[in-house]
Amino acid sequence: MSAKINAHPQPNPSPAVDPGSEPHSPDLYTVAATATPVDSLDAVTEEHIAFYRQEGYLAVDNVFTSAEVETARIALLDLILGRVPSFTGISFEASAAGRLGELTVDERQDAVRKLMHFVDHEPRLKALSEKPALLSFLERILGERPHMFQDMALIKPPRFGREKPWHQDKAYFDLPVAARVAGVWIALDPATVENGCMHLQPRGHHQGPRIHFKRRDWQICDTDIMGKPSVAVPLRPGGALFFDGLLPHGTPTNYSPHRRKALQFHYAGASCEKTSTEERLAVFGSEGKDVTC
């Protein structure tokens, strides 16, 4: 049986909660193929870089060692258990609100929706985001020195881990639409079709920005995705998916008995300058456009 954790410090007595959303149609995640990862970052060739540009993604095994994965898991657990008092970037499922002090370690992990902005509080996770081999690969795909502007961790608990509906990450970032942005999604558990691995639409980034709507989340309209074949990206722990900031992607609900934990870092070129929310919404929002969902 896992230990109760109410003896641990509770630095943030009213942490953020996420209200949740209704279930999704299975037709949103019709898998036509699964991605085949390159063996390691050392094995990446110019052809793989060309594949990334053409398809909008590249899956790579062994980006992090099993020791690094273990370190990341421990560091995340420390954040979740409130052992890093300066860190407040955690959001819990609304169903756990008011009960956090009574949960076991496993229950508390499974009540987390996501963690954000932890690298300045957790040097072990920061070190992973700055791994030299990772940064050199990112420099190849971004065309200049990478700058990480967002860090998060996403936990999909067994049996009810929620969907992240289809979206383009750039719809969330106040950055120029034309700027090269790369997401790096790192598996800390085996990520499988059953437990909600990443699904994407290859080449979808060439179609440019899509209108996003506030529905189950800030997302692409379901009817634009429904029944369209996607590529699923199962990964072993330590494997990573690199993907373009305009590539449509999403993850289905985890109905399996297995937890699915991941880190996600986003990088732009060091010279990239911020724009504004107004500019972002003028491109990705539906306001003032003759569109419905």
Ligand SMILES: O=C(O)CCC(=O)C(=O)O
């Ligand atoms: O890990 C997940 O479930 C979804 C991650 C994702 O696509 C995002 O947060 O933008």
